[in-house]
Amino acid sequence: MNDISLTTTSEDGFDTQSVIGDFALAIDPMEETGPNPVAVLVADYASCFLPAVRVGAQKAGYDDLGRMEINASATLDDEDDVEAIEFTLKVEADVEDPNELVALGEEICHVHAALREDLHADITVEADAF
Known part of the structure; x- marks a missing residue:
């Protein structure tokens, strides 16, 4: 069993949305929708x-x-x-x-x-x- 699990998705482009438990984190290498x-x-x-x-x-x-x-x-x-x-x-x-x-x-x-x-x-x- 894993101690940490999360899901990271990208609908299109380069930005991602990671869901960790009840929290969402936007990360974007282009720094348009979140930090890189x-x-x-x-x-x-x-x-x-x-x-x-x-x-x-x-x-x-x-x-x-x-x-x-x-x-x-x-x-x-x-x-x-x-x-x-x-x-x-x-x-x-x-x-x-x-x-x-x-x-x-x-x-x-x-x-x-x-x-x-x-x-x-x-x-x-x-x-x-x-």
Whole structure:
């Protein structure tokens, strides 16, 4: 049995509609009806990494980190393949060791684990950011 199942359809053209449970997601490589697939990949990565940091920090005994935000970017090569991903993780709390937050996120984030190692995000943490 599969742990994740979804249906992706394209009526015509290049845009697609993915149905995941009760949710629909429009993805379009031409960026006319939704974000392109690579942008969605980067957003998925950031959307997994941020809560992974929060869960890992709680398990490690951190107090509330407050508001958190990731500014993400990706560099594409000449073929429009992802060459690099960068995150700036902004954390409201003042943290003593920002690198520990990165390690905690990397340990828990399932998207991070699924990507080939040379695509793991280069992460900068800005503590006391808000």
